[in-house]
Amino acid sequence: MPDELKRGELRDLIGRRNGQTVQGLIEGHLVTLRYSVHEDGTPAEVFAAMRSAGPAYQALLDLFLDAVTLALRAGVPLEVLVERYVFSRFAPNGAVEGHDRIKMCTSPVDFIFRELAVTLLGRNDLVHLPADAEVNTPPDDEGSSQPERPHLRSIDGGKSKE
Numbered sequence: 001m002p003d004e005l006k007r008g009e010l011r012d013l014i015g016r017r018n019g020q021t022v023q024g025l026i027e028g029h030l031v032t033l034r035y036s037v038h039e040d041g042t043p044a045e046v047f048a049a050m051r052s053a054g055p056a057y058q059a060l061l062d063l064f065l066d067a068v069t070l071a072l073r074a075g076v077p078l079e080v081l082v083e084r085y086v087f088s089r090f091a092p093n094g095a096v097e098g099h100d101r102i103k104m105c106t107s108p109v110d111f112i113f114r115e116l117a118v119t120l121l122g123r124n125d126l127v128h129l130p131a132d133a134e135v136n137t138p139p140d141d142e143g144s145s146q147p148e149r150p151h152l153r154s155i156d157g158g159k160s161k162e
Helices: 055-073 078-085 108-121
Strands: 018-026 029-037 043-049 094-097
Touching (some): 018 108, 029 108, 043 055, 043 108, 055 108
16 A cells, blocks of 8 residues: 555545456356456455345345445455455355366355455465466367366356357
C-alpha cells in the first residue's frame, strides 16, 4: 500500500482497475469470482456470484465480500484475511472442477480465499497442483500421450469446445 491510512480512512478505488474472473464448479454449484487490483498489485475489491444456491445465500455472500472489500480498502492486509477465512467449512464443499490448480475446497469462501492467496500472494501451499503440473493421460489412438490441460476443460460437462 503506497501510504499508511489513518484510522477510519479508506483507500480510494480508481475508475478503471485491472482484474480477473475465475470460475469453479463446487459440487454442482458454479462460483464465479471477480476481483480487481490497484496499480501496485494490491487487491482492491472482491465479488462472487453463486446463484444456484438461492437468493438468501447469494445475499449473504454479497454482504460478506462487501465487508472484505471494505477491509481491504481500510488497509487490512490480504494475508490476514486469507489466514482467517481459508479452510472455512460449510456447504457446498468438496471437489472443484474447472480450476487448473485448486481441486478441493471446504466452502465457497475457502475457494475464494485460496484463489486470492495463490494468484495475489503466491501461496502455492494452498493449491493441489503446482503451476507447471502436467496430468498424465493415457495414449490416444495414435499412440502419443498428451498431458491433460485442466485449465482448458469446460465446466459445462464438455458441451463447449476448447
